[in-house]
Amino acid sequence: MKPMALSRGRLLYIVAVLVSGIVIGLITARQPHLQELAVPPAAWPFAVSLALDLIIGQMAAQGRAEPLTMGDRFVAVLGAGLIVTAMVAMAQ
Numbered sequence: 533m534k535p536m537a538l539s540r541g542r543l544l545y546i547v548a549v550l551v552s553g554i555v556i557g558l559i560t561a562r563q564p565h566l567q568e569l570a571v572p573p574a575a576w577p578f579a580v581s582l583a584l585d586l587i588i589g590q591m592a593a594q595g596r597a598e599p600l601t602m603g604d605r606f607v608a609v610l611g612a613g614l615i616v617t618a619m620v621a622m623a624q
């Protein structure tokens with residue numbers, strides 16, 4: 533079975549969500565009061581993922597991009613959530 537190569541759009545999506553995890557981690561590590569909100573910071577990458585997914589979905593419907601797979605979403609969101617969790621834990 534041949535491994536599936538990532539398209540540029542899918543790779544950019546994954547990188548963008550992972551970078552958002554770093555940014556969210558930096559912000560919440562410096563401002564601990566944000567860690568006590570109703571939605572924990574580790575879940576914030578879901579919002580970033582949703583916004584990017586909607587944009588890429590529209591582009592895919594127009595034939596200008598390859599649609600995202602569930603694996604792409606899983607790797608990006610889980611990775612970003614773990615990054616946020618690790619950064620917050622190291623700051624304490």
